[in-house]
Amino acid sequence: xxxxxxxxxxxxxSIALLESYWVWPLVESTHVLTLGVFxxxxxxxxxxxxxxxxKSVPVSxxxxxxxxxxxxxxxxxxxxxLLIFYSDPVRYYHNMFFRIKVVLLVIAGLNAFFFHxxxxxxxxxxxxxxxLPGAARRAGAISLAAWAFIVISGRLVAYNWFDCSIQPQPAxxxxxSDCVLALP
Amino acid sequence: MLLPFFEWIETTxxxxxxxxxxxxFAVIESVHLVGLSLLxxxxxxxxxxxxxxxxxxxxxxxxxxxxxxxxxxAVILMLATGTLLFLSEPIKLYYNTSFWVKITxxxxxLLFTFTVRRRLTRGATEATTATRxxxxxxxxxxxxxxxxxxxxxxx
Numbered sequence: 001x002x003x004x005x006x007x008x009x010x011x012x013x014s015i016a017l018l019e020s021y022w023v024w025p026l027v028e029s030t031h032v033l034t035l036g037v038f039x040x041x042x043x044x045x046x047x048x049x050x051x052x053x054x055k056s057v058p059v060s061x062x063x064x065x066x067x068x069x070x071x072x073x074x075x076x077x078x079x080x081x082l083l084i085f086y087s088d089p090v091r092y093y094h095n096m097f098f099r100i101k102v103v104l105l106v107i108a109g110l111n112a113f114f115f116h117x118x119x120x121x122x123x124x125x126x127x128x129x130x131x132l133p134g135a136a137r138r139a140g141a142i143s144l145a146a147w148a149f150i151v152i153s154g155r156l157v158a159y160n161w162f163d164c165s166i167q168p169q170p171a172x173x174x175x176x177s178d179c180v181l182a183l184p
Numbered sequence: 185m186l187l188p189f190f191e192w193i194e195t196t197x198x199x200x201x202x203x204x205x206x207x208x209f210a211v212i213e214s215v216h217l218v219g220l221s222l223l224x225x226x227x228x229x230x231x232x233x234x235x236x237x238x239x240x241x242x243x244x245x246x247x248x249x250x251x252x253x254x255x256x257x258a259v260i261l262m263l264a265t266g267t268l269l270f271l272s273e274p275i276k277l278y279y280n281t282s283f284w285v286k287i288t289x290x291x292x293x294l295l296f297t298f299t300v301r302r303r304l305t306r307g308a309t310e311a312t313t314a315t316r317x318x319x320x321x322x323x324x325x326x327x328x329x330x331x332x333x334x335x336x337x338x339x
Contacts, residue, residue: 028334033334035224036221039221040221040224043225055250066238151218152215158210
């Protein structure tokens with residue numbers, strides 16, 4: 001993987017993107033501003049499941065009328081996020097916060113998958129229930145917590161505190177970041 | 185004219201403490217972004233409806249009522265973390281054009297949201313030309329505030 005990313009980071013488009021005066025900031029700004037749409041609408045879906053907001057709105061209406069906006073903005077997040085990764089793949093691959101973010105993204109993804117596959121299938125039976133079934137509330141809570149920490153870890157990726165190039169680091173940091181260290 | 189004030193802020197106890205801390209800026213900035221998500225959501229739930237999109241099965245006033253306390257909470261969180269971010273680098277911000285764009289559009293957006301938009305959403309049921317104009321203006325104003333905010337770091 002490391003070697004592949006070294007090659008990827010040396011492709012002309014990757015270098016051009018990282019060094020570009022306007023494109024990189026515009027891609028990164030799009031990623032940040034779309035956060036307000038993507039996480040913003042996801043939060044209200046979760047709030048509904050938890051019973052914290054939109055209580056008079058049937059769950060099925062929130063998932064059919066708000067989630068399309070969440071999905072569309074996720075596509076923007078994914079494209080801009082992948083472009084940012086492509087601009088400096090080796091740095092992000094060995095960045096501890098990036099790795100934490102990826103693990104949390106997998107958790108959020110699995111949670112959304114099981115929510116739609118298992119729980120949401122029977123939404124007609126509990127559309128107006130108060131409080132909602134435990135499984136639905138749990139899915140909302142997991143989603144809310146996961147996305148909050150994804151936003152935080154995503155922001156911290158920008159810092160090089162735990163980068164492999166800055167040593168010494170605690171052994172667990174080097175282990176998480178999979179640092180290739182020169183022998184003393 | 186304001187420069188002495190900005191310089192003074194940098195010398196205050198909280199200003200120097202924030203400027204010297206390695207972690208504080210990053211952590212406050214992260215919470216500021218969580219606040220951005222919450223603010224974006226609580227605005228959009230209603231703004232989409234004002235445009236005739238989103239939760240069209242509910243009256244506008246009802247959605248606005250649901251979203252209002254989260255909107256107020258998000259604004260308070262944003263102002264609190266934003267003020268701390270400002271206190272940690274006032275002189276750098278004084279010379280930053282994006283900061284001035286943000287700091288002048290922010291009061292306009294706040295005033296618009298809690299006067300014109302609030303009054304309209306409290307009484308509205310269905311989307312009309314007036315609600316569409318207000319929804320579009322709300323989105324545009326907050327977009328400028330957020331975009332200028334992000335651009336502070338690039339300019």
